[in-house]
Amino acid sequence: MKLAVAGGTGTVGAHVVEVARERGHEVVVLSRSAGVDLVTGTGLSDALSGVDAVVDVASTQTLSAKESTAFFSAVTRNLLTAEGAAGVGHHLALSIVGIDEAPHGYYAGKVKQESLVRAGAVPWTILRATQFHEFAAQIRSQTSFGPLTVIPRMLSQPIAAREVAERLIDLAERSPSGRVADLGGPREERMVEMVRRYALAIGARCSVLEVPIPGAYGRAMRDGTLVTSAGADHGTQTFEDWAAAQSR
Ligand SMILES: NC(=O)c1ccc[n+]([C@@H]2O[C@H](COP(=O)([O-])OP(=O)(O)OC[C@H]3O[C@@H](n4cnc5c(N)ncnc54)[C@H](OP(=O)(O)O)[C@@H]3O)[C@@H](O)[C@H]2O)c1
Numbered sequence: 001m002k003l004a005v006a007g008g009t010g011t012v013g014a015h016v017v018e019v020a021r022e023r024g025h026e027v028v029v030l031s032r033s034a035g036v037d038l039v040t041g042t043g044l045s046d047a048l049s050g051v052d053a054v055v056d057v058a059s060t061q062t063l064s065a066k067e068s069t070a071f072f073s074a075v076t077r078n079l080l081t082a083e084g085a086a087g088v089g090h091h092l093a094l095s096i097v098g099i100d101e102a103p104h105g106y107y108a109g110k111v112k113q114e115s116l117v118r119a120g121a122v123p124w125t126i127l128r129a130t131q132f133h134e135f136a137a138q139i140r141s142q143t144s145f146g147p148l149t150v151i152p153r154m155l156s157q158p159i160a161a162r163e164v165a166e167r168l169i170d171l172a173e174r175s176p177s178g179r180v181a182d183l184g185g186p187r188e189e190r191m192v193e194m195v196r197r198y199a200l201a202i203g204a205r206c207s208v209l210e211v212p213i214p215g216a217y218g219r220a221m222r223d224g225t226l227v228t229s230a231g232a233d234h235g236t237q238t239f240e241d242w243a244a245a246q247s248r
Helices: 013-022 065-086 105-119 135-142 161-172 191-201 215-222 239-246
Strands: 002-006 026-030 053-056 090-096 124-129 148-152 207-211
Touching (some): 013 026, 013 161, 053 161, 065 090, 065 105, 090 105, 090 161, 105 124, 124 161, 135 191, 148 191, 148 215
Parallel strands (some): 002 026
């Protein structure tokens, strides 16, 4: 198959590209560093020539609902329009567990993304996953001020980005399936403990402070909204094992 990976240079996207190539698929990367801007649409139509399926794992780093919604709206509309013109038969989007109950901040953009995919003319699959193990590193880089790291009070069920990528390629190899079973990690963890363990594993010296985020967004982070419910599938690599591997 020929697959296009929107955001193929990102945290999960790099794994998606790697897994697809390991399985013998031809891969086109859609990212700014590969010459494609998904927000403006520059370079997109040429890149989709002959593509069977698009896996969308593009993202933007923001906590603002307005910015997130603008990003995911533009990216999804541009992808679906270009896919329609190029005759792509499958649009596969990666979303996040629990966003219906937490349509705030960054998650507002994910809710909009899902609604555009569902309403679009390209046959689709949506997979929702929990936070990646790698999220501990992502959030730490965004919330560190000198030696102090401030982490929201958050209950997560982290999963290896590699395992999410494997599931995405399994799905890309099948027919469009609509909303499929959610995918979560093997255990629930507190984000503050994940960040502390990660910092220890990479030998970083810092104080990690946990703070409750006010409002509905913060409540959803800490009350279990973002972990899986019955019927979900689960990855196998624990956060502990992933963090230990980072120190090697
Ligand atoms: N992180 C998590 O824990 C987690 C958990 C569940 C689901 N998800 C979902 O998984 C997806 C990927 O997240 P991630 O954390 O892997 O993202 P990430 O590491 O931030 O990577 C973002 C990717 O998007 C690309 N990108 C950003 N702006 C672009 C633009 N204007 N045009 C083209 N490409 C652009 C980036 O490449 P360039 O900079 O080269 O353009 C990069 O490849 C998102 O949909 C996210 O909601 C994430």
